[in-house]
Amino acid sequence: MRKRVLDILLVCMALFLLWPIILVTALFVRVLLGGPVLFKQARPGRHGRVFNIMKFRSMTNETDENGQLLADDVRLTSFGKFLRRSSLDELPGLFNVLRGDMSLVGPRPLLVEYLPLYNAQQLRRHEVRPGITGWAQVNGRNNLSWEDKFKLDVWYVDNRSLMLDIKILCMTVIKVIQRVDVEQIGHVTMRKFTGSGNAEGERNDQ
Known part of the structure; x- marks a missing residue:
């Protein structure tokens, strides 16, 4: 209960302070990347309950002649890289916290398709709200x-x-300022999880 109260208090304070940045970021996303402004994707939350995570879009919707999305490194513009490195793309997630889908701190919500791939120990990450x-x-x-x-x-x-x-939140501020560990070395997005000891390139996971 204390964690939930802290989440709500800190998110309300953050929204009060950051709403001009949120509005300006949304405007730039609309102008430079087009619509929709928000990237929404189903993710599993606590106990595997699925919700729609919200982020600012950081990629274009460019497709090839067959209507398939182009590679991530093609669709990720310099502005999109800036959004990710500054973590501005994560700001809409504050509303997920207010709704109770997420917490400020917790394991990051990953793709729904990963759920059957976890072993029993890995599945324990869903015992708490994602962060x-x-x-x-x-x-x-x-x-x-x-x-x-x-x-x-x-x-x-x-x-x-x-x-x-509180320690993790303070460390996060430092990491955001330093802009480190945003991209996996050699990839613009995290490699896809296909089970322990196996991974391949991931698509469309902004």
Whole structure:
């Protein structure tokens, strides 16, 4: 209950302070990338309950002659890279926190298709609400292997506390300022999880 109260208080404060930035960012996304302004995608939350995560779009909707989306590195513009490196693309997620879909701190919500691929230990990351930031995000983020990322997620589940959440939020601010670990080395998006010890290139996961 204390965690939920803290989430609501901090999100309300953030929205009060950041609403001009949110509006300006939305305007730039509309002008430079077109509509829709928001990227929405089904993600599993606590206990696997599916919700629609919201982010600012960072990619165009360009397709080939067959109507298939072009590669991520083609669709990700310099403005889109700026949104990601500055974490401005994550601002709409504050509304997911207000709705109770997410928390400010917790394991990042991944794709629904990953649910049957987790082993029993990895599946424990869904015992808590997913977060905008988390223990894995401040300890390597996209430069971690999937196995290491899941171990950090489960460690958070077992050791979560109000003080740990505050520590993670403070570390997140530093990481955002430094703009580190945003992209996996050699890839513009995190490689797709296909089960422990196996991964391939991911598409359309902004």
